Amino acid sequence: MKAAFRQLFPLPVIAAALALFGPVHAQTWPTKPVRMVASFPPGTPGDVIARLIQPALQAAWKQPVVVDNKPGAGGNIAAGEVAQAKDEHTLLVGPDTVLTINPHLYKKLSFDPRQSLKPVTYFASFNQMLVCNPATGVNTLAKFTQLPSSTTYASGGPGTPSHMAMEMLLAATGTKQTHVPYRGPGPAAQDVLAGHVGCGFIVSSVVLPHVQSNRLLALAVSSKERSVLLPAVPTVAESGYAGFDATFFETLMAPASLPVAVAEKIQRDVRAALTTPAMQARLAEMDLRVEAGTPQESERRSREDFAKWGSIARQTQLQLD
Structure with a gap:
């Protein structure tokens, strides 16, 4: 039967048909509503971006x-x-840590991230901002x-x-602190504001308004470049730890x-939605830099960061299950 099929349809013909199927299939996608599952709470950067581009994607996809x-x-x-949906119409929105960090920290997952x-595109890059409550008197990274090793820090x-980012910083500076995790960057920032925890390395878009109102002190940013919104930080x-780069996407x-x-x-459709002047300006207000690279570019960066964070996880002996 197989031999007869091959005689009727030689391998080059089959290969050509399969190659043609992909572009034709892409022209008809989507055929039903698209669900974007956000991995963090409302108000976090990925969730905000998804909701901002939602109207443009609905117009482009007619679903x-x-x-x-x-x-x-x-x-x-x-x-x-x-991962378990195996559905072309179910997508995931969240930080790249799902692919670059979690596989190192969670060894008992029911799936291999x-x-x-796979990454389809990076929406935008973002950094963490090291902030402290003014009552601590800590206004520089030095x-x-x-701070004593009994100090606690907040995270999302x-x-x-x-x-x-904080564990990478503690490793780079040779210091120790105790981690106090919260259910998202918003609650973490609120407890630093209230003075329940002295400091935190928290996504800049969340703490930015509090820094601008002087309710929090900004000590440093995690990325290779300064924030355009707070160029003095x-x-x-630059603060003495050459090569430090905790940029996320x-x-x-x-x-x-x-x-x-x-x-x-x-x-392509996401890039078109993200790169309008109005959208770029809106994201810049949240200290987010539009990326929108190809799947191939995103996969290449994902592999590089997977290796980088694996080294940090081993160095700090972090494991979460």
Whole structure:
């Protein structure tokens, strides 16, 4: 039977048909509503971006686009749901840590993030801002490194960008502090504001208004470049720790089975939505830098950061299950 099939349809013909199927399939996608599962609570950068571009994507795709928040476990709850959906119309929104950090920290997951998910595009890059309550008297990174090892710090949750940026900083400075995780960067910032925890390395878009109103002191930013919104705040690298770079990316991910041609279509439509002057200005107000690279570019950066954060996880002996 197989031999007869091959005689009727030689391998080159079959290959050509399969190659043609991808682009044709991409032209008809989506055929039903698209669900974007956000791995962190409402108001976090990825959630905000998804909701901002939602109208443009609905217009481009001629289908409803629903943003559904499923926070918890450092993004693993949402990631597991999307990974197991095996559905071209179910996408994942969240920080790249789902692919670059979580596989190092969570060894007992029911799914392999890097095998079952893939990045479609990076929405935008973002950094963490090291902030302290003014009552601490800590207004420079040098003073922060002199705090006793009994000091606690706030983060948006285990394995989140704020947690990992701080652990990377503590390793770089040779200091120790105790981690106090919260359910998202918003609650973490609120407890630093209230003085329940002295400091935190928290996503800049959340703490920015509090720094601008002088309710929090900004010591440093985690990325290689200063924030355009707070140019007086140095980077960690400029503060004496050359090479320090904890840049993160809000990312659109999909089940690994998503056809390449469909992923490329999604990326083009997302890029068109993100790169309008109005949208870029809106995201810049939140200290977010538009990226919107191709699936191939996103996968390459994901591999590089997976290796980098694996080194940090081993150095700090971090494991969360």
